[in-house]
Amino acid sequence: MTNRLDRWADPPLLVLASLADEPKHGYAILRDVAETMSVRLTAGTLYAVIARLEAVGLIEPLASADRRRPYQITAAGRAALAEQTARMGRVASIAQARLGERYGWAGA
Amino acid sequence: MGRRVSRPGPLTSLALMLYPPAWRERYGDEVHALLEEAGSGPATVASLAVRAVPAWMNPPRHLHDRGARMRASVGTVLVAWSALTGVGAVFVQLTQLQGFRAPGHPLIQWCYLIFDAALAVSVLTAAVGGVPLWLQMVHLARQQRRGRELTWLWMAVVVPAGYMAAALTALTVVHDPEASGSWWFAGFAVLGFAAAGLASAGPAVALNRLAPEGPAVALAAAAAGLAAATVTLAGLASAIAAAGLCLWATSFAGYHHADLAWAYLLVVVAVAATATVSGGRGIRATFAIAAR
Numbered sequence: 001m002t003n004r005l006d007r008w009a010d011p012p013l014l015v016l017a018s019l020a021d022e023p024k025h026g027y028a029i030l031r032d033v034a035e036t037m038s039v040r041l042t043a044g045t046l047y048a049v050i051a052r053l054e055a056v057g058l059i060e061p062l063a064s065a066d067r068r069r070p071y072q073i074t075a076a077g078r079a080a081l082a083e084q085t086a087r088m089g090r091v092a093s094i095a096q097a098r099l100g101e102r103y104g105w106a107g108a
Numbered sequence: 109m110g111r112r113v114s115r116p117g118p119l120t121s122l123a124l125m126l127y128p129p130a131w132r133e134r135y136g137d138e139v140h141a142l143l144e145e146a147g148s149g150p151a152t153v154a155s156l157a158v159r160a161v162p163a164w165m166n167p168p169r170h171l172h173d174r175g176a177r178m179r180a181s182v183g184t185v186l187v188a189w190s191a192l193t194g195v196g197a198v199f200v201q202l203t204q205l206q207g208f209r210a211p212g213h214p215l216i217q218w219c220y221l222i223f224d225a226a227l228a229v230s231v232l233t234a235a236v237g238g239v240p241l242w243l244q245m246v247h248l249a250r251q252q253r254r255g256r257e258l259t260w261l262w263m264a265v266v267v268p269a270g271y272m273a274a275a276l277t278a279l280t281v282v283h284d285p286e287a288s289g290s291w292w293f294a295g296f297a298v299l300g301f302a303a304a305g306l307a308s309a310g311p312a313v314a315l316n317r318l319a320p321e322g323p324a325v326a327l328a329a330a331a332a333g334l335a336a337a338t339v340t341l342a343g344l345a346s347a348i349a350a351a352g353l354c355l356w357a358t359s360f361a362g363y364h365h366a367d368l369a370w371a372y373l374l375v376v377v378a379v380a381a382t383a384t385v386s387g388g389r390g391i392r393a394t395f396a397i398a399a400r
Contacts, residue, residue: 044155
């Protein structure tokens with residue numbers, strides 16, 4: 001079940017996270033994000049994000065024999081993803097610690 | 109595992125057509141391939157359509173062929189500028205060249221002043237920015253023996269000259285055009301717009317085919333942006349004046365036909381918006397090049 005806070009999920013971050021393990025084409029990214037992160041991206045959002053990430057050099061296209069061009073994360077993309085996820089990790093730790101202290105919530 | 113493939117519907121293709129050509133060329137096939145696998149519905153169509161707006165307003169930098177952008181802006185602004193200048197000329201003829209003083213509300217008089225000054229600045233800017241590029245293209249066309257492009261370029265000179273000669277001849281032959289009512293004026297105006305259209309489309313086509321580069325293109329793009337801004341200001345001033353004449357001086361110069369004035373206002377706003385958006389994009393491309 002998707003959470004209401006999913007609307008705040010950052011699509012560029014989701015795409016970078018999806019490409020972190022291996023190159024993927026558009027449909028594979030959509031499926032991966034839906035299956036592993038429980039967020040449904042639309043085609044318009046996905047390609048707007050791909051165009052932006054490519055423009056700033058965080059991902060790059062690979063050669064393709066058919067129309068399904070795969071993308072891979074670049075070194076700059078890995079650095080940006082690591083930095084952002086570290087920040088998110090800190091936020092998550094703080095939030096969980098405070099929830100635990102105040103409400104005895106032990107996390108999922 | 110076999111892939112489920114279905115053709116995207118016509119609405120999806122229509123939504124993709126909303127994107128800039130460079131975007132479609134780069135991502136269009138991929139999006140089609142994605143939708144063939146993922147399927148598409150109203151949400152997909154809406155998402156694609158909505159995302160087309162930022163693709164136009166803020167195109168991804170790697171898709172930005174700045175030279176082509178500047179040339180496209182110069183061509184678009186040239187055609188829109190000619191139309192607005194023609195509309196302005198009709199406005200001047202109807203309101204200022206008949207010996208009348210600006211009537212009614214002081215706002216109309218201010219609009220006349222702003223219109224005159226803005227139009228003069230716009231014409232000067234267009235000349236300063238356009239002539240060097242025109243000369244460069246003539247040189248390029250001669251060097252490459254491109255006769256057809258040379259013809260397109262000379263249309264900018266020959267067509268207005270021909271129109272002026274025909275108009276002067278007609279005025280000489282017909283001693284009293286006033287006696288024939290407004291048909292003469294309407295005829296001159298329609299022919300004038302046709303001549304302006306041809307005269308501006310010629311260099312725009314040559315610009316697209318010859319694809320010149322260098323400082324003359326950058327100067328023309330910057331001048332096109334400024335000319336678009338000033339002619340837009342002139343157009344808006346004339347539209348406000350025309351509306352003011354309808355409201356406060358209904359018996360003046362035939363402006364009792366309010367429908368005509370509102371149609372005029374609509375045309376001015378539509379063409380001015382085109383010129384402004386295209387001119388703005390050209391200026392952005394010019395300064396992006398300068399900053400590199």
